[in-house]
Amino acid sequence: MNKKYDVIVVGAGNAGLAFACTATKNGLKTLVIERNILPGGCATSFVRGRFEYESSLHELANVGTEENPGSVRQLFESYKAKVNWVNEENAFRVIADGENGYDATMPAGVEAFADKMEELVSGSRESVIALFDLAKKAEAAIAYLSQGKADPMVMMSEHADFMRMASHSVDECLNALGMPEKAQNIVKTYWPYLGASTDKLDLAHYLIMMARYIAGSPAMPLMKSHELSLALDDVIRRNGGEIFYNTEVKEIITENGKAIGVRIDEGEIYADCVVANCFPETAFSKMMDSKAVPQKALRLANARKKGELFFTVYLGLNRSAQELGIKDYSVFLFNSPDSLQQYRSMDSFDESFVIVNCLNTVIPTASEEGTCTLFLTTMLSESAWAGVNEENYKEIKNRIAKRMIELYEEKLNLSVKPYIEEIVIATPSTFARYLNTPNGTPYGYEVQPWDTMMARIMNANNEQFVENLYFVGAHGDRADGYSSAYSNGNSTAGKILREVKNSGKA
Ligand SMILES: Cc1cc2nc3c(=O)[nH]c(=O)nc-3n(C[C@H](O)[C@H](O)[C@H](O)COP(=O)(O)OP(=O)(O)OC[C@H]3O[C@@H](n4cnc5c(N)ncnc54)[C@H](O)[C@@H]3O)c2cc1C
Numbered sequence: 001m002n003k004k005y006d007v008i009v010v011g012a013g014n015a016g017l018a019f020a021c022t023a024t025k026n027g028l029k030t031l032v033i034e035r036n037i038l039p040g041g042c043a044t045s046f047v048r049g050r051f052e053y054e055s056s057l058h059e060l061a062n063v064g065t066e067e068n069p070g071s072v073r074q075l076f077e078s079y080k081a082k083v084n085w086v087n088e089e090n091a092f093r094v095i096a097d098g099e100n101g102y103d104a105t106m107p108a109g110v111e112a113f114a115d116k117m118e119e120l121v122s123g124s125r126e127s128v129i130a131l132f133d134l135a136k137k138a139e140a141a142i143a144y145l146s147q148g149k150a151d152p153m154v155m156m157s158e159h160a161d162f163m164r165m166a167s168h169s170v171d172e173c174l175n176a177l178g179m180p181e182k183a184q185n186i187v188k189t190y191w192p193y194l195g196a197s198t199d200k201l202d203l204a205h206y207l208i209m210m211a212r213y214i215a216g217s218p219a220m221p222l223m224k225s226h227e228l229s230l231a232l233d234d235v236i237r238r239n240g241g242e243i244f245y246n247t248e249v250k251e252i253i254t255e256n257g258k259a260i261g262v263r264i265d266e267g268e269i270y271a272d273c274v275v276a277n278c279f280p281e282t283a284f285s286k287m288m289d290s291k292a293v294p295q296k297a298l299r300l301a302n303a304r305k306k307g308e309l310f311f312t313v314y315l316g317l318n319r320s321a322q323e324l325g326i327k328d329y330s331v332f333l334f335n336s337p338d339s340l341q342q343y344r345s346m347d348s349f350d351e352s353f354v355i356v357n358c359l360n361t362v363i364p365t366a367s368e369e370g371t372c373t374l375f376l377t378t379m380l381s382e383s384a385w386a387g388v389n390e391e392n393y394k395e396i397k398n399r400i401a402k403r404m405i406e407l408y409e410e411k412l413n414l415s416v417k418p419y420i421e422e423i424v425i426a427t428p429s430t431f432a433r434y435l436n437t438p439n440g441t442p443y444g445y446e447v448q449p450w451d452t453m454m455a456r457i458m459n460a461n462n463e464q465f466v467e468n469l470y471f472v473g474a475h476g477d478r479a480d481g482y483s484s485a486y487s488n489g490n491s492t493a494g495k496i497l498r499e500v501k502n503s504g505k506a
Pocket residue numbers: 010011012013014015016033034035036039040041042043055056057058059060061247248249250277278279310312377431434435436437442443444472473474475479480481482483485
């Protein structure tokens with residue numbers, strides 16, 4: 001056996017790329033192997049006609065500004081990865097239908113957000129500020145836990161508020177804070193970004209995500225998310241790492257219960273460890289000798305609930321955003337102000353919520369002059385797709401896309417359909433083909449009351465079922481999202497580097 005690498009990374013999604021950047025920066029001889037011809041997984045773009053579409057990114061959390069950088073900007077800077085960040089001044093616009101419905105445009109920035117909420121819901125300011133204070137406490141606790149420390153005495157004495165909120169749902173905590181109902185509903189607008197219902201999702205996780213968007217200003221790269229992935233590809237190569245594109249890992253090879261390398265069409269490649277950016281259950285069931293996979297690994301993978309399924313419509317329009325009267329970058333269209341009804345709407349093709357983004361409102365050069373692109377997203381549960389088969393697939397796909405476009409036109413009082421020059425629809429099957437995730441979910445495992453971010457971080461060591469095999473990605477401890485994937489990739493590299501150092505091999 002001829003070992004060539006310290007580490008082989010299976011997949012160049014956000015987490016795989018961040019892992020490889022930290023690993024190569026710290027001297028690990030690293031090979032990244034990616035099925036697609038491009039880096040990024042979700043984080044990419046594609047071209048149809050004269051339009052280049054952002055494939056997934058609505059907005060990135062925790063980028064911050066040049067003066068006040070967030071952890072994502074700092075991570076990219078630490079890699080010397082060059083990215084042209086663009087901040088969005090509004091957090092979101094939300095239109096909720098039904099009784100007590102509302103139409104609210106919420107600015108980024110804690111003070112501005114709280115002021116606007118007070119304007120919309122008198123008497124809400126104090127509880128909104130209290131919420132952002134709790135978010136800081138949750139960040140501090142997660143930073144402590146992420147160092148691999150979990151001393152119960154320290155947690156109880158220094159992170160008591162976090163311990164309290166980590167065992168309660170978003171709904172329970174917002175009620176306990178005495179926040180008026182309408183303000184609660186507006187505050188919960190971001191729940192689709194975690195894909196979990198607010199009666200089950202723990203407040204700490206939700207707050208960290210929400211505050212990273214609102215306090216840290218939502219951001220995106222000037223040249224779409226492909227700019228991020230290319231910048232990370234460049235870092236890996238500059239640091240001496242290698243990347244094979246258009247190459248699928250067919251097998252993770254094990255010997256005596258340890259991962260020792262991978263098999264691709266051209267042969268076997270060996271390494272000290274394998275880091276999989278693919279789903280654990282895909283690795284366990286399709287890429288490994290079943291005898292090498294412990295039963296408890298399979299049981300845990302099966303017990304977890306797979307994340308929601310995406311359905312996206314990308315439109316290239318032959319008018320500018322200005323000509324069409326499109327002003328908002330990001331609009332959430334819900335069928336109800338109640339977040340549980342919004343969550344349940346994912347069971348129905350005809351009711352699911354829709355998020356619409358127009359990149360040109362923030363980056364006018366996102367498409368040719370006189371044109372613009374729209375990116376419409378909905379999420380649907382696995383059960384919504386249960387009755388879909390080869391016969392009705394096309395009809396259902398067109399029906400969902402039509403409803404999404406018409407809902408946007410109706411709620412925003414705009415006309416879009418006559419100006420469609422290009423239309424691309426991505427269903428869960430499209431995502432499954434591109435990402436190689438179960439049913440195409442880009443969201444890993446949905447967080448559950450027994451499977452929270454905190455539980456995952458604290459149990460990380462117990463979940464390494466096969467020696468020298470690590471998993472990074474949306475299915476990891478930080479759950480879904482760009483910033484979570486970068487953080488998960490980076491912290492896993494830190495963990496391996498510590499292990500290498502402790503083993504005396506460094
Ligand atoms: C439409 C959409 C909108 C989204 N909007 C946002 C947003 O606004 N903000 C946000 O933060 N997040 C958003 N997300 C979620 C976010 O993109 C994902 O959670 C995150 O990027 C997942 O990263 P990952 O590292 O798990 O890798 P993935 O993106 O899942 O990539 C995994 C990579 O591994 C490769 N791979 C798998 N198996 C193999 C194999 N056997 N051999 C070689 N390569 C393999 C795949 O080809 C893929 O490139 C969105 C996702 C989608 C789809």
